[in-house]
Amino acid sequence: MAKNNQKMVEEITSMQVDFAKWYTDVVKKAELVSYTSVKGCMVIRPYGYAIWENMQRILDRKFKETGHENVNMPMFIPESLLQKEKDHVEGFAPEVAWVTHGGSEKLEERLCVRPTSETLFCEHYADIVHSYRDLPKLYNQWVSVVRWEKTTRPFLRSREFLWQEGHTIHATAEEAMEETVRMLNVYADFCEQELAMPVIKGQKTDSDKFAGAVSTYCIEALMHDGKALQAGTSHYFGDGFAKAFDIEYTDKENKRRHPHQTSWGVTTRLIGAIIMTHGDDSGLVLPPAVAPVQVMVVPVAMHKPGVLEKAQELLTQLKSAGIRAKLDDSDNSPGWKFAQCEMQGIPVRVEIGPRDIENGQCVLVPRVGGEKQTAQLDETLGDTVKALLKEVRDRMYQKALENRRQHTYDCTTMDEIVKALEEHGDGFVRAMWCGDEACEDRVKEVTGVGSRCIPDEQEQLSDVCVCCGKPAKKLLYWGKAY
Amino acid sequence: MAKNNQKMVEEITSMQVDFAKWYTDVVKKAELVSYTSVKGCMVIRPYGYAIWENMQRILDRKFKETGHENVNMPMFIPESLLQKEKDHVEGFAPEVAWVTHGGSEKLEERLCVRPTSETLFCEHYADIVHSYRDLPKLYNQWVSVVRWEKTTRPFLRSREFLWQEGHTIHATAEEAMEETVRMLNVYADFCEQELAMPVIKGQKTDSDKFAGAVSTYCIEALMHDGKALQAGTSHYFGDGFAKAFDIEYTDKENKRRHPHQTSWGVTTRLIGAIIMTHGDDSGLVLPPAVAPVQVMVVPVAMHKPGVLEKAQELLTQLKSAGIRAKLDDSDNSPGWKFAQCEMQGIPVRVEIGPRDIENGQCVLVPRVGGEKQTAQLDETLGDTVKALLKEVRDRMYQKALENRRQHTYDCTTMDEIVKALEEHGDGFVRAMWCGDEACEDRVKEVTGVGSRCIPDEQEQLSDVCVCCGKPAKKLLYWGKAY
Numbered sequence: 001m002a003k004n005n006q007k008m009v010e011e012i013t014s015m016q017v018d019f020a021k022w023y024t025d026v027v028k029k030a031e032l033v034s035y036t037s038v039k040g041c042m043v044i045r046p047y048g049y050a051i052w053e054n055m056q057r058i059l060d061r062k063f064k065e066t067g068h069e070n071v072n073m074p075m076f077i078p079e080s081l082l083q084k085e086k087d088h089v090e091g092f093a094p095e096v097a098w099v100t101h102g103g104s105e106k107l108e109e110r111l112c113v114r115p116t117s118e119t120l121f122c123e124h125y126a127d128i129v130h131s132y133r134d135l136p137k138l139y140n141q142w143v144s145v146v147r148w149e150k151t152t153r154p155f156l157r158s159r160e161f162l163w164q165e166g167h168t169i170h171a172t173a174e175e176a177m178e179e180t181v182r183m184l185n186v187y188a189d190f191c192e193q194e195l196a197m198p199v200i201k202g203q204k205t206d207s208d209k210f211a212g213a214v215s216t217y218c219i220e221a222l223m224h225d226g227k228a229l230q231a232g233t234s235h236y237f238g239d240g241f242a243k244a245f246d247i248e249y250t251d252k253e254n255k256r257r258h259p260h261q262t263s264w265g266v267t268t269r270l271i272g273a274i275i276m277t278h279g280d281d282s283g284l285v286l287p288p289a290v291a292p293v294q295v296m297v298v299p300v301a302m303h304k305p306g307v308l309e310k311a312q313e314l315l316t317q318l319k320s321a322g323i324r325a326k327l328d329d330s331d332n333s334p335g336w337k338f339a340q341c342e343m344q345g346i347p348v349r350v351e352i353g354p355r356d357i358e359n360g361q362c363v364l365v366p367r368v369g370g371e372k373q374t375a376q377l378d379e380t381l382g383d384t385v386k387a388l389l390k391e392v393r394d395r396m397y398q399k400a401l402e403n404r405r406q407h408t409y410d411c412t413t414m415d416e417i418v419k420a421l422e423e424h425g426d427g428f429v430r431a432m433w434c435g436d437e438a439c440e441d442r443v444k445e446v447t448g449v450g451s452r453c454i455p456d457e458q459e460q461l462s463d464v465c466v467c468c469g470k471p472a473k474k475l476l477y478w479g480k481a482y
Numbered sequence: 483m484a485k486n487n488q489k490m491v492e493e494i495t496s497m498q499v500d501f502a503k504w505y506t507d508v509v510k511k512a513e514l515v516s517y518t519s520v521k522g523c524m525v526i527r528p529y530g531y532a533i534w535e536n537m538q539r540i541l542d543r544k545f546k547e548t549g550h551e552n553v554n555m556p557m558f559i560p561e562s563l564l565q566k567e568k569d570h571v572e573g574f575a576p577e578v579a580w581v582t583h584g585g586s587e588k589l590e591e592r593l594c595v596r597p598t599s600e601t602l603f604c605e606h607y608a609d610i611v612h613s614y615r616d617l618p619k620l621y622n623q624w625v626s627v628v629r630w631e632k633t634t635r636p637f638l639r640s641r642e643f644l645w646q647e648g649h650t651i652h653a654t655a656e657e658a659m660e661e662t663v664r665m666l667n668v669y670a671d672f673c674e675q676e677l678a679m680p681v682i683k684g685q686k687t688d689s690d691k692f693a694g695a696v697s698t699y700c701i702e703a704l705m706h707d708g709k710a711l712q713a714g715t716s717h718y719f720g721d722g723f724a725k726a727f728d729i730e731y732t733d734k735e736n737k738r739r740h741p742h743q744t745s746w747g748v749t750t751r752l753i754g755a756i757i758m759t760h761g762d763d764s765g766l767v768l769p770p771a772v773a774p775v776q777v778m779v780v781p782v783a784m785h786k787p788g789v790l791e792k793a794q795e796l797l798t799q800l801k802s803a804g805i806r807a808k809l810d811d812s813d814n815s816p817g818w819k820f821a822q823c824e825m826q827g828i829p830v831r832v833e834i835g836p837r838d839i840e841n842g843q844c845v846l847v848p849r850v851g852g853e854k855q856t857a858q859l860d861e862t863l864g865d866t867v868k869a870l871l872k873e874v875r876d877r878m879y880q881k882a883l884e885n886r887r888q889h890t891y892d893c894t895t896m897d898e899i900v901k902a903l904e905e906h907g908d909g910f911v912r913a914m915w916c917g918d919e920a921c922e923d924r925v926k927e928v929t930g931v932g933s934r935c936i937p938d939e940q941e942q943l944s945d946v947c948v949c950c951g952k953p954a955k956k957l958l959y960w961g962k963a964y
Contacts, residue, residue: 034609036602037563038593041556043606046621049552070531074523074642075557075595075626076579081519097558098583099595102630102641103576111520113557113581113595120518124525127516139528143626144557148584159584160556 012343014281019225024154026275030284030344033154040152040159044268047344050292051271052162056142058194058289059164059266062186068138068166073120075143076111081119085244088118091211095147097159113146118212118237118263121167122245125259132171132251135259138179140166155272156229156482163267169259171251173238176260180236183264184217187232194289195270196396197221197277198404199231200428200477202453207437210263214238220452220477222404223276226426228452228479231273234264272482277400278368284345285367287396288389295325295385296346298337300353302329310357314350314377321382323389342367347392348385364388369395404428412462417447417478428452428479432472434465442467449478494825496763501707506636508757512766512826515636522634522641526750529826532774533753534644538624540676540771541646541748544668550620550648555602557625558593563601567726570600573693577629579641595628600694600719600745603649604727607741614653614733617741620661622648637754638711638964645749651741653733655720658742662718665746666699669714676771677752678878679703679759680886681713682910682959684935689919692745696720702934702959704886705758708908710934710961713755716746754964759882760850766827767849769878770871777807777867778828780819782835784811792839796832796859803864805871824849829874830867846870851877886910894944899929899960910934910961914954916947924949931960 012029013021027033032048044052060070076099083089096112114120121139129135142164152158166183170176184201191197199219209216213235221231239258242248248256278285288294295318299311311327318325328337334351341349351363361374362381366388375384407427409420417429429449433439443466444450454474465472494511495503509515514530526534542552558581565571578594596602603621611617624646634640648665652658666683673679681701691698695717703713721740724730730738760767770776777800781793793809800807810819816833823831833845843856844863848870857866889909891902899911911931915921925948926932936956947954 034606036556037560037605038556038558038602041558043556043602044554046551046553049554052554053552069528070535071528072526072531072534072626072644074518074520074525075628076520076523076642078519094585096585097581097593099579100582101580103578111579120520120525123519124516144554146557160558162554 012281012283015224015279022279022281023272023275026279026283027154032271038159040149042154042158044162047292048271051274051286051290052268054290054292055194055270056164059186059190060142062190063140063164063166066138066182066186068140068168071139071141072143073114073117073124073141075114077114077117077119079110079112081123082112084119084122085212085241088212088241092116092147095149097146097148114143115145115147116263116265117141117143117145117165117167118241119245121263122241122247122261125169125242125261126245126247129169129247129249129259131249135249136168136170136175136179138166138168140164153272155268155275161267161269163265166262166264168262169242169247170261171249171257171259173260176238176262177236180215180217180234180262180264183262184219184232184234187234187264187266188219191219191221191231191270192397194287195274195277196287196393196400197231197273198397198401200453200455202455202477204233204453205437205440205451205476207440208451210235212237212241214240218453220479221273221277222407222428222479223273223482224279224403225276226407226480227482228428228477229269229273229276229482230452231270232264232266235262237261237263278396279345282339283343285396286345286347288347288393291345291347292324293326293344293346294323294389295348295350296337296341297325297327297350297352298334298341299327299329300334300351300356304354306357307352307354310377311352314352314362314381317381318350318385321386323382323385338365348388350385366392366395368392368399410461412466414443414446414466417443417449417466421447421449426480428477430459430461430475430477431466432460432462432464433474433476434468434470435473436465436468436470439465439467443478447478449480452477452479452481494763494765497706497761504761504763505754505757508761508765509636514753520641522631524636524640526644529774530753533756533768533772534750536772536774537676537752538646541668541672542624544672545622545646545648548620548664548668550622550650553621553623554625555596555599555606555623557596559596559599559601561592561594563605564594566601566604567694567723570694570723574598574629577631579628579630596625597627597629598745598747599623599625599627599647599649600723601727603745604723604729604743607651607724607743608727608729611651611729611731611741613731617731618650618652618657618661620648620650622646635754637750637757643749643751645747648744648746650744651724651729652743653731653739653741655742658720658744659718662697662699662716662744662746665744666701666714666716669716669746669748670701673701673703673713673752674879676769677756677759678769678875678882679713679755680879680883682935682937684937684959686715686935687919687922687933687958689922690933692717694719694723696722700935702961703755703759704889704910704961705755705964706761706885707758708889708962709964710910710959711751711755711758711964712934713752714746714748717744719743719745760878761827764821765825767878768827768829770829770875773827773829774806775808775826775828776805776871777830777832778819778823779807779809779832779834780816780823781809781811782816782833782838786836788839789834789836792859793834796834796844796863799863800832800867803868805864805867820847830870832867848874848877850874850881892943894948896925896928896948899925899931899948903929903931908962910959912941912943912957912959913948914942914944914946915956915958916950916952917955918947918950918952921947921949925960929960931962934959934961934963
């Protein structure tokens, strides 16, 4: 931020004017990323990376609480290994980066940089799983993966991105399916509670499932511009990979069996989801649980005697209450600091000046909703601020939920879909479907929205498919997607 | 471990018989790594990765306490970017992996997989550093890097390895030099205190410094077989990279200046260092600070009434005292469990059986040195075990220090070097040096030991170079190295 010293905070394009430009402005001005000479790859700067570290810490704890262990696989996959599962290689080979030389020598076999690591985990499982006593293995890794995308946008779609990939292997199909659902729930809970971002839990249609999966489950969120964003996925593989990779175990009756597998992942894309769910024309709005700075203390009339000392004291008190707090004692004006706090999406700002000190109080300003409030400068302050942080999270969630409610349209005909989108803008369309892929394609062609998921919570909006009029099998969420 | 159920713990080759085989046995039988079909790359398994996670947590805290922030750079470096600093490219180009294709398309410019990220950090600094107000930047990242090695060994030398790389940029040479030394000290302190591994701090000779550095500082440890291992490095770059990458800032007097840089790193090689410093013929010996399991509770006569309940209670008590404890309630015999604890290097084993419970006590067995001791089953147990863990660390450190003392030879002639190595085995040789690279080469050729470092703690063992007889400039540590 030092560059902007003494200047006004730079303008951010209004969301209404150009949502894509607004997004890029926020990402750059809040110093989340920088571009590089490596096309489609980015530097994640300290403020952006700290958000990811907070997500990692919370998720890693949840993974460990549910019995998972971290491991680390190689970043390379030999071409022959990638090719072992037919659907998987078809899905990924067109978009991988190929290593062909080591130093000045040509490799005997090309290696791809992992786009995902099912094949490596399968090779490892074939090595270590022999008996029912070896099952289950509940593994996860935090790494980056590479997919050679044509068009890229920071966090949303980049050639390299950071993620975690869980890979588990179980004796039975039932256990594997339970795991698939368990981890989808962990993701949904994380998004709703910690990121204050409402999600729809559901299943992908067959045309949209992961390459090699029997079924793919997902959580879908609605962004501020009415577009959908897939925030996390959990895949059930059955024993397809086990068969392709010759993974077998001896069960209790001494019979040889194929185990069943899952994989599941979330990525740095979640940072993009936060920006587009909660952000506004003043900049970022960060959920308290993952905000690098939860509270910024801003002294007013800083050079008057006693102000800075009191601000320091306040900072110490907040920190010892377990709050991630910082003090802005730079030479900038309070007005500049306030705008900067807003742009950086800091959940709560605390103002303290000579008059406040005289009155034994300070002023708390939440980033979203709600008015300024005064708080007593006594031992209750930590709890007051924590309660306000919780309120901020709740308000963010309600606001996002309300936005989704306003932009979710129940439709029974194609005309209704077109009309709803025209009248109210992009959003989730809820409409019945016959189960036929041709109808999915046709709806997308005519209305512009594709199927997002078959939600867990089913309703019968009508008896017939929105497209072909044949008997409806499922309620689907449709939308334009990131 | 399930595979070994009911079997005896598999034999580990004795160190005396074949140190290299002993190392590989330990690494595989303690389930630290698995091999893969990607030559020179490995799977780091849960028990191995948990050691790395513990190292990461401690080091990351130390980095943050010293003002550093984490970032994430792309894993790819365009060939033209790698070539910007002459010495740097000469050092690294011969051993990088090259990406030439994205999907089915040939890239316009080859990208290497980062062997280290100076060039990427420099490009980023050129983008974000403009004024003295932007300095310093104290960055670090936790990633993996790739170097196309010919011969590889788990943890010690692999084509891909995990590490952290700190990259900092400062207004003045003095500040950069202070940082270089500060981080070397952080590493030395970490190795000695947390890993119980004594290290020699020093500077590399010019022939051995990092490609592009003005000077390279290192910590060197002596392994059980008398070979040296470079455990961490810290580089001072001066303004060489800044000039090559056009990084400039405006100082307070409005003059344009080149800033000064450093980089520093430690890797998963430290796990290899732990194994070879502390391990013995029974297997691993892990320093308590990074052991995934610090205490294993082993019930004796487990099926007698009350034993398992008491063991559970004990486990809960240890955990709530902040100790990483586990209970082995498997169906294996106590003897098998004891051997397993030893093989896995668990610092303290707690045995509890019917007679112990009757006497209101349990038995504590440290992995190294010291006898079994009984401890009261009361509220003092947590503290007793913590004190024993500290004792274990101290004993490990003393043992390693004593081993180094016994295998450090002060020599004033080449003959003395040859004789010392022959009589006492490999170790550190301390001998004077004139400063001439030809003498370094000659000593290595004749005696087999190369220069390891110019130690911070200098002594005058003789007035002349051990090789040429010209006036001595520095005391050097020499050794065979991993």
